[in-house]
Structure formats: structure tokens, C-alpha cells
Amino acid sequence: MTVESTTARTPRRSTRSKTGATGTKTAGAGSRAGTRKSSGTKKSADPELVQLLTPEGKRVKNAEYDKYVAGITAEELRGLYRDMVLTRRFDSEATSLQRQGELGLWASLLGQEAAQIGSGRALRDDDYVFPTYREHGVAWCRGVDPVNLLGMFRGVNNGGWDPNSNNFHLYTIVIGSQTLHATGYAMGVAKDGADSAVIAYFGDGASSQGDVNEAFTYSAVYNAPVVFFCQNNQWAISEPTEKQTRVPLYQRARGFGFPGVRVDGNDVLACLAVTRWALERARGGEGPTLVEAYTYRMGAHTTSDDPTRYRSEEERLAWEAKDPILRLRRHLETAHRTDETFFANVEAESEALGRRVREAVRAMPDPDGFAIFEHVYADGHALVDEERAQFAAYQASFADAEGV
Amino acid sequence: MTVESTTARTPRRSTRSKTGATGTKTAGAGSRAGTRKSSGTKKSADPELVQLLTPEGKRVKNAEYDKYVAGITAEELRGLYRDMVLTRRFDSEATSLQRQGELGLWASLLGQEAAQIGSGRALRDDDYVFPTYREHGVAWCRGVDPVNLLGMFRGVNNGGWDPNSNNFHLYTIVIGSQTLHATGYAMGVAKDGADSAVIAYFGDGASSQGDVNEAFTYSAVYNAPVVFFCQNNQWAISEPTEKQTRVPLYQRARGFGFPGVRVDGNDVLACLAVTRWALERARGGEGPTLVEAYTYRMGAHTTSDDPTRYRSEEERLAWEAKDPILRLRRHLETAHRTDETFFANVEAESEALGRRVREAVRAMPDPDGFAIFEHVYADGHALVDEERAQFAAYQASFADAEGV
Amino acid sequence: MAAEKMALAKAINESLRRALESDPKVLIMGEDVGKLGGVFRVTDGLYKDFGEERVIDTPLAESGIIGTAIGLALRGYRPVAEIQFDGFVFPAYDQIVTQLAKMHARALGKVKLPVVVRIPYGGGIGAVEHHSESPEALFAHVAGLKIVSPSNASDAYWMLQQAIQSDDPVIFFEPKRRYWDKGEVNTEAIPGPLHKARVVREGTDLTLVAYGPMVKLCQEVADAAAEEGKSLEVVDLRSVSPLDFDTIQASVEKTRRLVVVHEAPVFFGTGAEIAARITERCFYHLEAPVLRVGGYHAPYPPARLEETYLPDLDRVLDAVDRSLAY
Amino acid sequence: MAAEKMALAKAINESLRRALESDPKVLIMGEDVGKLGGVFRVTDGLYKDFGEERVIDTPLAESGIIGTAIGLALRGYRPVAEIQFDGFVFPAYDQIVTQLAKMHARALGKVKLPVVVRIPYGGGIGAVEHHSESPEALFAHVAGLKIVSPSNASDAYWMLQQAIQSDDPVIFFEPKRRYWDKGEVNTEAIPGPLHKARVVREGTDLTLVAYGPMVKLCQEVADAAAEEGKSLEVVDLRSVSPLDFDTIQASVEKTRRLVVVHEAPVFFGTGAEIAARITERCFYHLEAPVLRVGGYHAPYPPARLEETYLPDLDRVLDAVDRSLAY
């Protein structure tokens, strides 16, 4: 479980009571029912979009969110850079491993590193994460060994880690389901009087699912400390976001009585700041928040997908110019005099990670046939026992036949 | 199928193409994405609420909606009054019939007459209605014989009318399901190039269902000509609206990209006006609208319910002062010099209706046992045939045994 | 109290109360379970005594009920979720089948979901559509779930205690038409295993197998048959998943004839699984094929037809006669 | 074209094309069925040729797909809705079970819902969770639905034509691991009834019954058994609801032994219903109990275990041997 991610994590359940919490009231605190209006002080091109770093790596001021990253050091920024590079390296390694037949499938996060690292690094150890199947960067931040993420894509399990060791739930494939689990978990956090927060990831496509909207209702009614983090990567397999909504997704929250905000999902700093704001709201007893990270799925939906059938190369190129890693690198170079050595070191480190992952995956054994019957029930089930026994006898019959 | 409702209806499918439609652009036309802002010109106490008649029956001006009822005559107003009184009379007769054991259950609309008659009378013959189980007043406007509504409550069928004879779909009990049917139907209307509209009724409780929110998504994405008419009667059985939402329900629509408006659901004129506006939007190709009719379920949820367990008598009394029928009566008396004869006639007519319904229900025969096997499939099914035959043989065996 | 006569619904109420008292992690949730005490008053008084943090009125959204119950269970709670009526469980079906049932296996045992889903089920109460169905087979086919249904007050009390204590998700089907039937409940008795069937009447000529609302009927059938000199054994299954084939088998090896009775449609119903497996286990013992009495392949009919639709004394006796005629 | 060899997926594509061409009321709808042509390319080219008014990419919400399909059908359309994978049908389960299945009966026949729900199902393609399941039993138990599953390209083509023409809702289960298997399709042949089983291989010693992906396996089993001198009859059911018991019965009266094979879990599966009914119909003919080969009572396992999990030549042969040993 030990990994190379920047901060070693010791997940735990916070029992700190809310009374003791700092619970800073945020700028958005008053706007319980409405959406945060885009403030005129924002410098980004799109008035709706919270941006702190331009694609060119220039830091722009934001009256509302600057304070959430006010004290950030160059070291921390370099940490975010490292997180993103290593995550991308891991991701591309997994893509290669799929091509080599080591994995059955891979869902790449290429292009979404800033959204995931920014939000992931905003979390506290005792917060709890409910991912989709693409949150490799968030998993990284939680200290989940990347190798563990590959089990389900290799086909050796359906989820290879203990959710409670890193407060990082299993990947969920049924679109949207996890948003309700997150909401329930958050209701439990509130019941416990803890000041932890919960974050639920989901995609632009998922926003259409009934479950996601029910999660909005439940979280609003119970004022659950949950952040809904929607990575709008513009596509749900082949369908553009216009097939899911005719208005920007962050606006959905208003109708359920909590704020929604759209953040530049390729700007790791903005994602960090906005997620921190949303998490503080949760901790402070202000209930749910929707964050729409406006980003782009630069690769295929999965290794099974062929995006050339439904989208143009120009679109991808336009987004490449907004690359989250490049952006932070430019910023580090110009604003923080980060030299080549640092970048080279991260590069070397990422190569090592790639190697380690490759080797670990190749060494991953196939599960034993009896695994089929394991953990179907916690307390056992007569039929499973019977079938296991039949299976054993059947297996043994071959051994007998082969004269073993 | 002939009934006493004011306008004889000849439902049909409009094939009139949109190009030929009048499609008046409405005041709200521009606000595609946002909710209609409550206008300062409104005279009602609650700035959110569209009201044209005060509880005292005084007509108040409304800059946005007056035009939808501009030409309304005293005769038409009296028609609405008659509709409401007869609907209420029918409803109370059904409640009595349940007490007498003639019905197994009854879901009373008491208090919701204005919401239903106002919206129901806004419809054109070729429009299509998807009700819940409580839209007896809307059924009335569509010309469905009230007796037909009682079949399912008596337990002789699960829906006693042909939806296409009155463009009034069957009652739907599974909360929220019908909103998707309405949306699909409206998508079909649009495909046909017709300028009909569809209206989907649902309750405040239903707003929490995934299906209802999916209907919002689908209708917005396909710009379907559907009006979502939510009767917020303050209660979902024993749960107050706060258990479903923490902001006014009409605001839900904004987040899906279409307008929502709250109308005084006890004001038949306002309901008529607002629904007309919403229907015109649909016909004019502007897509869905959410109307929240703010009203009150004055009776129990159903005859099985005991509201004294969860709500106060004061609450009911406060709403009684806003009674929709009383309000229009006051208005008719003061503004339209309607005399006692009219009211007496309506009263007499309503007594006759009660009598007719009572007699018709008592005469309603139990279905034949073989009905179990009817209409399970349109094209037949071998197993149903087999079971029907077995059933016949089994029935016959008694006849044999009894020596018939 | 130790032993007391009470209605089945009251027994469930008492069992929930005991669970709430003895384990602070137990929660009750569902539509109208709070102030109203449930549409059948099964949760009556619990909201008053345990408050809204323990007895939770939920929004009107079943997927949300089960989905948030899963989340609460992941946080360490033991939710007892109510689905108001059988026919309204389907919006939650996805969460039950793809999440609740599979999470423990998906996590390789690392998480447990001790969630109980209470569903009043079955017909015979003259209700409108969707209020009288018996969907248990639609859950039994799904691995990861346990399905039980008590037939009497004592079982209702104890089986619910056991279901709540179980670390597996349990669908607890309550025979709503037996809610008002009274029975002795000994709250100090030590119950047998949750998933074990019980021979409620011994007999030698034929075995009747049933669960939930049909057990009482089968006992009446046995009475009626006894008057004709036929000795029927009646087995109350209590559990639909797992099914206690051992108990059925033992009975059938003795009586050599089996009739399975349930309200749910016969086609792909519980009777099919029992017939298939018992025929395999008792191939040389059976004097007649396993016969099934249950619902027809048709939607549950309107109330005025349910007497015709539901298995009754005559229909079961007819099957008994047919079996004995082999 | 009259007769042509094509892959099963292509046959479905051609069948959809024909339906779109011949009836303007036919619509295709689902996630990614448009521009992409579906994740399996089953709807490839249809969007291009028929446009977005006929071939509709829907929002990512399955309840919405079926719910709006119902509405479209009420308006006179004949929607063919795709559920992307077996495991994702459950969010739509409520609309299918409580609305699609019951509307015709609810309306006393006054409305018809000619909706086809296409579901690629079954395992064997090395996919991740929820992409390899066989949920047919969960639909067969529900009256009002018809359930079919073709095993070869020709049936895929014709059965889909018939499903679309049917005035009843049909769940059309496509054996995804056979999508690439080629077979002769004669687009002018006049097909037999949709719900009739077909004896695809005659034999005298034992009957194998299967449908969808398992038919090919059973034919291979029959080949293997033939080498050992055993003559197996293979019945391709084609339809799961209704089940063609007559054809099975006729076969079993001849062979006196029956093994049912499906990928879905055995417990409460199709095999149970067949075993129960055929044992009743053929009680005096059967030399052995009906045996079932299918999935275990466990979630569909991760890909590296599916070979172990799925019925294969050896497991079916083992059942054949056990049956013959009676």
C-alpha cells in the first residue's frame, strides 16, 4: 500500500466534533439557494469559469478563491506538478499495458490530471472519496498504490483495495451509483458529529442519471457534507455534453438549493482552491456543493473506444493547448524559477514508476478458481457452500482422471 | 363517455404543422436557460407566486400573465366555477362511496380544484395529459366520464378508460413514471411536426424521484413540447415538502435549462393563465416548462390515511381561508354580479352528478375471472393460453362437482 | 416482557425497537416511517422515542433510500430501510442488484453491508395496483442477497433481529395480509438459525412447502385434508435465499410427494427452483412430479379479482389431489 | 441480396436498417447508438443514413430511455431501444417491469407498446464488471414481456424483424460473444414463429436445451459426445418467454434425458422453470432428473476467472455423463 505519492496518508475517521472545527465561513456561505454569480473581478476569458492560472501559466487574481491557495509555496506547487506528471506517466503505462495484452481495458485520465490532483490534494486524510472508474489521479493523492487500480482492468478482481485503508472507495462502473453512496456516507459523517467531508466524483454523462439527481435531493434535504465533483470532460463516450444538458452543468445545483461553480478543470490551482472552498462549506455545516471541473478527455473513452468516429482532431488540438501539466510547468518556470533539474528528476521518477507498475502488473497472478465462491456473503450461504463443494469435486475429478 | 363537463371534447392528434401555428412568443420566451424572475409589478403577497385572484376574490394585475386571460368572459369564469364545484362534488361522493365500502380506496383532490381546472381548461383537444392518480379535475376537463375514474379505486380494473379517446392517459401509481412517458410522447409530437403540447402532472413528493429529473433532462435536451405541472400540495402522505427540497420546487427547472414558475394553485385564473403561457411555449418550439402550483391537500392523502398523526388542524384551517372555490365565487359575486340562481343551479347539477355517480358505481359489475388472462399480451403468449385453459378446466370441475 | 401475544406488525415494531435500543448504529429509514409510523404503523412510536436522527423520513425516491443506506452502512451504520410496498421496490432495483448485493464481493470482503430492506409484500388486502405483488424471485436469483419471509409474529420478531445482526444485506419480506394476525412472541427465547426451514405440521402423505402469507393457508389445507384422511406435512421455508433444501428433502423422502405454494407467479418462481432441485435430490423417492400452486403469468389483478387469482384452499387441495393421483 | 454470409452483429444491423426503411415509425434509441454506431457497431451507419430524428443518441439515463420509449410508443412510434450492456439495464428495470410490461393490461388492451429493448448480454469477452451478465430470468418472471435470444446470424436478423413487428414489448437479448460469428442470412426466407424452439441437431440419447450463446457450445458438446458414441439432441430455445415446452417435451419423450445449459446463474434461472415443467409433463418418461448447467450463485467473476465460471465443454459433458449414469 505504500506509494510514491507526495504525502503519506493515514486515513482515519475523524471524530473531531463540529463544535471544535474551524469552519471558516466562506464567500459563498450566504448564497444557500442560488448559484454563485460569476464575479466581475475574475480575469479569465469565460466569465463563468474560475481560473487562477491561464493556459500560458500566468497567475490571475480571483477575489473569491485566491484565499484558498493564498499560502501555497513553490514547493507545494512542485508537488502538484509531480503528482500530475506521475499520474500521467502511470496512465500512459497502463494504456501500453493494455496494448500489450496485460490489461483487458483501460480508462485513461489523460487531460484530467489537474481536476483530479487539484481536488484530490484539497482533501484531508479523514475525508472520504467515492470515485468513478477514471479517478487514478485522486487515487494517487489518497495514497492508493497505482498497481492496485489495475486489478479490475486486468480482470483479476473487481476492485483491488480496501476502501477504508485510504478512505478511497472502490471504483464504480454503474454510472452515478456512487453519488448516493457518498451522500449516505456523508449523512453518517454528520450523524457522527465529525467534521470530515465526502467527495463524489462523476462525469458529465452521469449528470443525467436519476441517481445523481436523487443524490442532489438527499444531500440538500439532509444538508450532508458532500462535494459533488463533476469532471465535465466534454464527452460521455461518443456523446457531447449537449446530449446531457442544454445549460452549463454547474447550474444544476441551484435548482436543488445548493451552490454550483464551474472551475477550469485544467488549472490545478483553481481546482485546489475551489475544492477547498467546497470542502470547507461541507465541514462548516453548509451542506453540499457542486463543482463542475471543465476539462477534456484527451484520449479515447477507454482503450476499446475509437474517438475518430465522433470528434474532430482540431478539437483535441485546441484542448492540448490548455494542457494542465504544461500550464503548471510554465508557471513554475516563470513564476517560481524552477529549473530543469527538478523537471528531469520528476521525469526520472516517473520512468521508475512506469517500470515498477509494468513489472508489478506482469507479476500479478490470476486468481484461483475458488475465488468465485469467496466473499459472496459475509456470513455464508448454504448454496454457495454446496456449489463450492461441487466445484471442488469436479476439479478433483480431472486430477483423478489425470492420475495425479 | 359523454359527460357533463362544460366543453364537449373531440380529442384528436393534431397534424397541423408548426409552421402554420400561431406560436405567439411569450414574455418568458427569451429566458431559455434561467428561471423567470419574479416581476416587481406583481401584486400578490408572496413575490414568487403568480396570483390573479386574491383569496378574497379580488382581481390583481399581473404584467406578465394578464394577457393570457385578457379576453375571459364572465360566462367562462362561471364555467370554471361550475367545473370546480362539480369536481369537488364528485370527489366527495367518491369519498362517501369508499366509506360505504363501494370503493376500496379514494385519493381526494379536495383543495386542488383550481390547480386542476385552471390547467385542464388551458389545454387544447389535441394536447395530451399524463396524470398521477389524483387528477380527477383534469379528467373532468378532458371529458372523461368520472365514473370511469372509479374503476381502479373500486378494484374492478387498473384503469378504466381508453387514453386515446380523450387524450388523457391512465392514472399512474408508481410515483413519477408518467413524466418520462409524457416526455417521450412530446418527443413524438415534435417528430410529427405537430403543434400539440403535452402536460405531465406530478406531486411535490414526486419531484425527488430520479425519473422526474430524467424527464427534465430528456425534455430539455430534445426541447420537447411538454409542461411539467407540479401540484405542490405541501404533503407527500405524511412528509412535508421540506423532506423533498430545501428551495421552492419551481426553481428546480432552472438547473435543467428551462423556466419554472410558481403559481397560486388555489387561484383558478392564475393557473389557467400560467398554463396557457407554458403551453404556448411548448407549441412555439421553446420546449419544456415547469409550473409549480402552490396548493394544499385539504383532505387525507387517501381514505386510508390519518393526517391528524402528522399535521395540525390550524394548518388546514389556514388553507381553508384560501379555498379555490370560495375565492372564485366571491369574485363572481363582486366583479361579475353573478346571482344566487346560478350558484343554486350548479349546486343542483352537482347533486345530480353525485347521484348519477353513486348509482353507476353501485351497478358496476365485478369482472369475470377470465379477465385475469385478458390483455396480458397483445399478440398472445403460449403460457397465458395454457393457464387460461387450466383455469377453465379447474372452474369447470366445480361446476361438474356441483352437478351443473 | 418475555412471552406475549401480539400482532405480526407489532412484533416487527417491537423488534425494531429492540434493535434501536441495543445498537446505536441501527437506523430506520424510508418514506413515512417517522411521524406517521409507516402506512401500516409498523414503525409506530419509534420516531417519537428515538428521534429523527435514528428514524428517518426520506425523500420520495427509492433508489435514494437504498443508495444512501449503502453509504450509511459503509460509514458503519446498520440501516433498516423500508420500501413502502412491494411494487415500489423497482426504482431501487439497480442499487440493490448492482451495488448492495455485490459490494462485499467487489471489495474482496473488505467492506460489509449490513442493510436490511423491509418490504411489505403480497396480496389479499384489496389494494390498488402495485400494492399486492410478490417479487421475491426477482431477488433470489441475485447472489449476494439473502431473502427471508416470516409467517408468524414470533418469527417476524426474531428473524428481523437476526437480519439486522447479519453482516449481509437481507431482504425482509413481510406478509402484509398477516400483519394483524396475532401470535405468541417470546422475546427471551433463543431462536434457531435464520435460514432454516421449519416443519410446522408433521404428515406422511404429502409435503406442502410455503413461506410468508401462504403458510397459514397450507396449515388450513392440511386441516381440511386431514378431514378427508390425508396426512399432510407442512414446511415453513422462512428463507427463500438460501433455500433449506435439506429440510424439504428430508420431508419429501418421507412423504414422496411435494406441492409448493406461493403467491408469486409460478413461471420462474420459487417453486421452479424447489421443483428442480428436489427432483434432482429425490429422483427415486418422488411418486409424483413436484406440483406448484401460485400466481398466473399475468399482472396482479385488480382487487375484485384477487380471490380468484390467489392460491386458496381449493386450489391447493386440487394440487394435493392431483399429486396423490399419480 | 437474398442469402449472404454475415456476422451476427451485422445481421442485426441489417435488420434494423430494413425496419427503418420499411416503417417510418421505427426509431433506434440509446446511448452512443448514433454517430458512434454503438459500442459494438451494431447500429453502424444508421445515423448517417436515417438522421438524428430516427437514430437517437439519448442522455446517459436508462430509465429515461425506456420511459421515453414508452411515451413514443404511445404516440404511435415503434422504438427499438438499446441498453448498452446487460449490467446497465437495472436503472430501467422499474420502467420495464411496472410500466412497459403492464401498460397493455392496465389499459384493458386499449394501448399497445411495441417497444423492443435490445440488450447485448452474456460473458466470454473478457470485459470488466457489469458487462457479462445474463439477467433474462429477471425479466421472464414478469408477465407482459416477451424474451427472446437468437443464437445465430439468421435468427438475429429475422427474430429482430419479428420483435419489431410485434405489438408486445420484447426484450431482445443479443449474445455478444457471438457478435462476430458468421452465418448465412437469407433476407427473403419466410421465418417461422418467433417463439418456437428449433431442434438444431437430432439425437436419441439425451436432449440438450440452450439459447443464445450456449447453443453453439451445446452443438460442440454433441460433436464431442458423438465421438464417444452418444447421440445428443440439441434444442435452440430461441425464446425464453414464452418457453416452447412442446418442443422440449417432444424431444424428451424421445430421449428421456434432459440437460439445460445457460450462462445465467442456475438458482432461480431458466433451467429451473424448464426442469419443473418438463418433469411435470414427462414424469413417466424421464430416466434421470433434469440437470442444469449454468452460473454459480456468485457475482459474475472478473475476466480472468470467467473461463472457470462459464459453462464449457467439460462441464456440460460432465452433466451429460451424470444424466446418462442414472
Ligand SMILES: Cc1ncc(C[n+]2csc(CCOP(=O)(O)OP(=O)(O)O)c2C)c(N)n1
Ligand atoms: C448505468 C450505466 N449505463 C451505461 C454505462 C456505459 N458507460 C460507461 S462510461 C459511459 C460514459 C460516461 O460518461 P461520463 O459520465 O461523462 O464519464 P467519463 O467516461 O467521460 O469520465 C457509459 C455510457 C455504464 N457504465 N453504466
Ligand SMILES: Cc1ncc(C[n+]2csc(CCOP(=O)(O)OP(=O)(O)O)c2C)c(N)n1
Ligand atoms: C415509486 C413509489 N413509491 C412510493 C409510493 C407510495 N406513495 C403513494 S402516493 C405517495 C406520496 C406522493 O406525494 P406527492 O408526489 O406529493 O403527491 P400527492 O399524493 O401529494 O398528490 C407515496 C409515497 C408510490 N406510489 N410509488
Ligand SMILES: [Mg+2]
Ligand atoms: Mg465525460
Ligand SMILES: [Mg+2]
Ligand atoms: Mg403532495
